[in-house]
Amino acid sequence: MTQKRNIVVKIGSALLANQDLLTPRYGFLQRLLEDIAVLRSQGFNVILCSSGSVALGLRIIGETPDSAGVSDKQAAAACGMPLLLNAYKQVGHEFGFEIAQVLLTLGDFEDHRRFLNTRNTVHRLLESGIVPIVNENDTITTEEIRVGDNDRLAAKVSQMVGASDLIILTGVDGLYDRNPDDPEAQFVPEVVDVNQYMDATKGKSTLGTGGMETKLQAANMAQEAGVTTWIAQGEIDRPLSTVLNGERRATKVIPNPNPLSGWDSWIANRLQMAGSIVLSEQTADALGQDDRPISRSDILSMDGDFTRGDVLHVYDSKGIERARGLSDFTSEELRVLIHNPDTAAEQLLGYKTRGEIIRSNNLVMLENRHLLWEAPEAVVG
CATH class of the missing domain: 3.40.1160.10 (Acetylglutamate kinase-like)
Incomplete structure (x- = not known):
């Protein structure tokens, strides 16, 4: 049929x-x-x-x-x-x-x-x-x-x-x-x-x-x-x-x-921005290569209040949106991780985790295919 x-x-x-x-x-x-x-x-x-x-x-x-x-x-x-x-x-x-x-x-x-x-x-x-x-x-x-x-x-x-x-x-x-x-x-x-x-x-x-x-x-x-x-x-x-x-x-x-x-398509096509992160330009250029995840050490700043499983918009240091991906952490957890870069994630959060903010299979590169969103005033609160 x-x-x-x-x-x-x-x-x-x-x-x-x-x-x-x-x-x-x-x-x-x-x-x-x-x-x-x-x-x-x-x-x-x-x-x-x-x-x-x-x-x-x-x-x-x-x-x-x-x-x-x-x-x-x-x-x-x-x-x-x-x-x-x-x-x-x-x-x-x-x-x-x-x-x-x-x-x-x-x-x-x-x-x-x-x-x-x-x-x-x-x-x-x-x-x-x-x-x-x-x-x-x-x-x-x-x-x-x-x-x-x-x-x-x-x-x-x-x-x-x-x-x-x-x-x-x-x-x-x-x-x-x-x-x-x-x-x-x-x-x-x-x-x-x-x-x-x-x-x-x-x-x-x-x-x-x-x-x-x-x-x-x-x-x-x-x-x-x-x-x-x-x-x-x-x-x-x-x-x-x-x-x-x-x-x-x-x-x-x-x-x-x-x-x-x-x-x-579900990840990339958003109706509202739950949160965003900013990476260095060098780190942003490396995204999408060799199944590379986004780690806390990659993040320069962040913005928004979000939960685990929300989609984050990923910007480079010039404010250009490069990718969108699912967060493995809440905004509160991510702030703790960023503020304490030398302490193990498991020790900070109290549960076992690999500490990857966005896994490679949950990250979508925009590659000039999508209308880009302007970056918010992203700061680590």
Whole structure:
């Protein structure tokens, strides 16, 4: 039996909610779900990453996108989610399929066990012919534990399910080399290196939390997992199949021809920085050679509060990010190790350990494949 091709679709709030009335846009949902039904009949699995719950709930709590604070948006999400799911369910039934809700937080992506549990749930839903609708659990998340945008959430879901394609539906027909309002702006049909377009992507939509910048960040995460990303206008008949069939204009972000393994992709593609360490330039140059781990003697400074198993961002002394890897110690333990370089790790920590901060098999070199993160003011506290 041929394995079905998984497609992840991210839909922005402006497509799902009327900007003035803050009510569901049923016409768009009809076109979208009809097209999903066609793709499913052709053997595709479709996973939706849907915004819209906050926007749809604002009217109920008497707020607007401009007036709503964090607690207002959390309350709006609680009110809007039933409206959003009811709209999907009603229209989905017209085309003969069921939907299921999967609410996630940052920890469901950043903790590997929870990541695998979530993946198993989504795969089980797909096996039953159900369309999973994935969203961040905006009712309970705060800035510290937020993914923050559904573009990168969709990229993580694409990685999670081994998708072939990520389609990001938005209000424009793709990426331009500058602000599309500029009369000299040129459409970009294909992207290999997203870095060259990041400066042209500032700004966001009125209802949403992300703009073109987060879409390119998501595309970079997807391409390193071997996923093709499409950025396309959502206001069209057959919004998905016309993209996949090349029937209309859309920006295609080419996947890396040598994608990372699932494990390395999970390590390298982060949504938040748990902590960071700084190495000398000489030590950083030697990373990735001869299965070399990172030891405490390699570390010049560190930053952040993290636990064992969190991913650390590794910088050289010039502040350039070189790698990401799993820490074998908590931040408190690492501080003790760094402050006492001449004392055995077992004596300091009270348990048997090899003292390797990041093991070689838990270290991923970035090698110009990823968008790099700026280094924090890293100091040993």
